[in-house]
Amino acid sequence: MPTLNWIGKDKVVNHHLDVPYRTLDTQYTFQSCKQTAGDSAPNMESDNLIIHGDNLEALKALLPHYEGRVKCIYIDPPYNTGNEGWVYNDNVNDPKIKRWLNNVVGKEGEDLSRHDKWLCMMYPRLKLLHKLLAEDGAIFISIDDSEQANLKLVMDEIFGANNFVSTVIWRKNYAPKSSAKYLSEDHEYIIIYTRKLTDWAINLMPRTEKQDKAYKNPDNDPRGLWRPNNLAARNFYSKGTYSIECPGGRIIAGPPPGSYWRVSEEKFWDMNRDNRIWWGKDGNGVPAPKIFLSEVKQGVVPQTFWSYEEVGHTQEAKKEVISILDSQASDSVFSTPKPVRLIERILQLGSKPGDIILDSFAGSGTTAHAVLNLNRQDGGKRKFILVEMEDYAETITAERVRRVMLSNFTPPHQLHIIDDQPETESFSYCTLGESLFDEEGNINPAVPIEKLREYIWFTETRLGGTPQLYKPQSPATHEDAGTSYWLGTCDDTAYYFCYEPEAATTLNLSLLTHIRERAGQYIIYADASTLADTFLQQHRIIFKKIPRDISRL
Template identity: 45%
Template sequence: MPVLNWIGKEAVVNHDKEVPFRLLKKIKAHSIGETSQNLIIHGDNLEALKALMPYYQGKIKCIYIDPPYNTGNEGWVYNDKVNSPKIKKWLGKVVGGEAEDLCRHDKWLCMMYPRLKLLRDLLSEDGVIFVSIDDNENYNLRQLMNDIFGEDNYIQELIWHSKYTVSNDAKFFSRQHEYILCYSKNISFVKVECAVPRTEEANDRYANSDNDSRGPWKATPLHAKSGKEENNFEYTFKNGIKWKPPKGRFHRFSFETLQKLDVDDRIWFGKDLKSTPSVKTFLSELSLKMKSGSIIPFSIGGHTHKANEQLADLMDKGVFQNPKSVDLIKLLTSMSTDSDDIILDSFAGSGTTGQAVTELNNDQNSNRKFILIEIEDDVAKDITAERVKRVIQKYNYKDGFEYCELDKSLFNEDGQIEEECSFEQLATYIYFTETNTNLDKKAIDKNLIGDYNETEFYLLFKDKGRNILNKDFLKKISKNSKKKVIYADKCIIDDKTLNKHKIQFKQIPYEVKVY
């Protein structure tokens, strides 16, 4: 498989491992409700995605992102030339001296690579990711996705008919579409319902020329392109007409099925009984949905003008440039998720994904959850969160969201655990680094934080100087035969006793793994 190379690639290929683990801090003033599994996070999505790993690795069913298209527009922090102070500082730190020589495509690739790696790790095994893009980086994005997700996990490149008018000042063709690349975590487990609501255009193909009481129908051939020659037979219908598949074609139905269709008057011979026999497919018996093609028309997925109207209905006009269509995100998430699944958008912008998930829940009485990440403070607080808040109020929806900001790193500059880190935060982090799985907070039983693969994990932390593994604590732990890993500030039990009880002591902070 061809490999995409660019200046700075070596520096970012494993950069996701070097990103510091940041704590998340809930901001009650911007949240709705006391408890909610919906999240809106203000902060750099690279660090935010890393912060989500101990809680959501392998749990996200659908990811939709709308990254910068690299058109040259410098209107926001992920500007398309990637020249913002924050990104330039990051590139200089990660890539080094070569950062000054990067072209805009190199910078874009450097920015996207570690983020896509973390997104892949957050996806569930049966999860899918949709990435919106246009011509500027479509080719490079496809190579990145092949590299990170695997070429075998490619599902489809969708084309969204995003504009219903043409631009008369276009130099050549007036572009009216965008691309959406769809990949899976593991295509063997994916169950995407690639179906869309039936359109009037599709229904208009059905007619009722013989006034059948079952309503409009469409003639479908009785023969198929593939089959076995020995299974071909001549069939005589009840009106005496004989039929056999034409040369090179085969029976679509068995003899018994043809009999049932014939008896039920589902065979059409034409008004003069001289047409090739065909079977009637009735519109009334079809699903309300039909197979989706790879082109999403604006009649189904909305368009940019409608997207602006949808935002203006809730917010002041023009508060955000180029929002995505709510219809589009509802379509993609409804295809790829079930009632209780989690949807993530790490380039949240105006919060379209939050509105789409809330409306989908309201339409289907479902319980999908969303996680939105936005780097700009005024956008995250005043647009992303405010829009979702107004949607919730509009539908009087039962759930809210927690608004969080990236807090300090778990480890401070001296390598110590940050003072503001709670017991639950450190427990979740330790369990994740030990087991590579997410901790069920309900399973925490005082100092016993979890049980995995015949090993119990204990944490002595935030206990006012009593974070010591001693004989008093030894009396409190379970007496089963499982191995025990105990994190504490200090241990005053001899090695012989530790070995007797199958205990491995790990000192905080020095033996807490840096993820």
């Protein structure tokens, strides 16, 4: 398989492993129910997250709870067009990206072209997104011609060429740009990959009134609406050349020249006896097999060309952002946002009502808006995770989501306040907290003990999920302080994390007297051990030294 090489690639191929694991700190939780609308609830956590921070570190921080659980990822990364005026600085000269490149790629980074920089920035992020994606999930990436070819090769390398689904063309403009140097670009691409194509199934598009309009029932068939189909086809069929006598007496000598009847003569008359052939009002028409609406797919196979009439255009997207935020500033910040209808189409194809959706280049929060819209339409419980590194994460991204939750956004670009909100909608606003380890590899004493316990539990068991579902056991379930080290038991293995921020812990006979859980095997973390290897083996104990034996994500 062809692979893409660029300056700095060798420095970033495994860089996702070196990204420090940082905690996620909930700053507040917003709820839309009238009793608490607008209130901050710092002690609560929502299934919906908006994270302010570098998306590389944020994706790493999500691993303990979400690895392999995200069903649909949509990202709209910088297109790398060289346009300095865009907030993302999409020629990748943003100071934050430049500092990152200097640290990771080193002096070699001084010679990078803007394409090298873009690839260095994207590669580790795509590696982490691959880890977060469920095996039956899909990732949708918006891009234009600036990096489309490079992105396709990188995605083949990370996700596998055999997991490529298709490339969608979205017509984003409805009028040519007179300022275009050569051709006015009317389209962008959406590249689609799965984690494992054999496990993924795309959803059908709902049928439209226009598609169903052709179905009628002029003969009052009790099976309901139907439409006539063409009996003739161009494909050769050895049994498809017979003559037909119509009920009205007309003789049809055979199919039109160069074509054949679709079914054999025997099959044709069987269909007629079942009233599945339409002969026209006078009984002398060319016979047409009936296709009943009740028997066709209750959905439409999606196509790869999406027009702005179907899914919106960039001007519509700008009006949406301005209408919701009621601020002209948002127009200057987001010159090319995505319309809600476009993201709704992606979520309709790639998610189900209970799935987790992730957008790590969140921008103005369109993805969350689309999730809320779909949930309101079908009663679903989709959950969103947004990551935004820019300073407007709270004032624009979170603010837009907050206002949508308190309102009913209805095209064309009007915001209607809901007086009787049916259910509570919420999100937790998070920032990146402390790094778990310092530069020497030691545990950072500033990290809360519960965050350490959750991390150890995940790296040992790979039980991802929300903290409510997979949180390590509470120390309060034990009788004395010594057994507060117990994390939980999984697959007949009991896990203990014997750690004290201010003192060293030792695995010895005294500590073992506090081990109360019955299990086939024990994995015990401590700073040191005084027990002989033969004793440990005899009692099915695996000792792991802190911090040496703590796995790095």
